[in-house]
Amino acid sequence: MGLFDKLAGWLGLKKKEVNVLCLGLDNSGKTTIINKLKPSNAQTQDIVPTIGFSIEKFKTSSLSFTVFDMSGQGRYRNLWEHYYKEGQAIIFVIDSSDKLRMVVAREELDTLLNHPDIKHRRIPVLFFANKMDLRDAVSSVKVCQLLSLESIKDKPWHICASNALKGEGLQEGVDWLQGQIQATKT
Numbered sequence: 001m002g003l004f005d006k007l008a009g010w011l012g013l014k015k016k017e018v019n020v021l022c023l024g025l026d027n028s029g030k031t032t033i034i035n036k037l038k039p040s041n042a043q044t045q046d047i048v049p050t051i052g053f054s055i056e057k058f059k060t061s062s063l064s065f066t067v068f069d070m071s072g073q074g075r076y077r078n079l080w081e082h083y084y085k086e087g088q089a090i091i092f093v094i095d096s097s098d099k100l101r102m103v104v105a106r107e108e109l110d111t112l113l114n115h116p117d118i119k120h121r122r123i124p125v126l127f128f129a130n131k132m133d134l135r136d137a138v139s140s141v142k143v144c145q146l147l148s149l150e151s152i153k154d155k156p157w158h159i160c161a162s163n164a165l166k167g168e169g170l171q172e173g174v175d176w177l178q179g180q181i182q183a184t185k186t
Contacts (some may be wrong), residue, residue, distance in 0.1 A: 024093035026072035032164040084117035124180035
């Protein structure tokens with residue numbers, strides 16, 4: 001660590017680094033959301049399904065995020081738990097137009113929240129009810145009901161309606177997450 005890095009740290013100017021897990025079923029829009037959160041010159045034009053996981057970085061005014069974009073395909077979901085200990089926040093993405101798989105999303109969420117590495121931690125969970133632009137999409141209130149989010153009493157959580165392709169709702173979610181992370185770091 002160089003002198004300027006140390007000085008910036010002492011003065012509180014250095015951005016705090018935070019590890020975020022981005023989870024959800026396949027095709028919910030996780031990678032598209034993360035891509036939209038990166039600076040426009042770092043965004044990818046062609047989004048392809050994530051195999052295993054990828055690591056992306058983006059910054060806000062006061063935090064530096066390292067996001068673990070985990071594949072939501074059934075055969076890869078068992079890999080999620082290997083990253084729970086390092087995660088300081090969770091972004092859980094739901095395809096709000098996929099009513100048939102809402103039950104699967106709820107089961108995966110329950111498994112996540114009851115895992116020993118997550119269960120007893122007050123880790124913030126941001127939900128994106130994504131694909132709100134689609135005709136079959138249900139409201140974020142309905143997503144909240146279908147996933148029984150109101151039963152989450154031991155962790156701060158927030159749900160945002162989003163359209164990842166246009167970036168709608170993403171800033172609201174990141175602002176909330178940043179506030180939660182900063183509240184726990186002080």
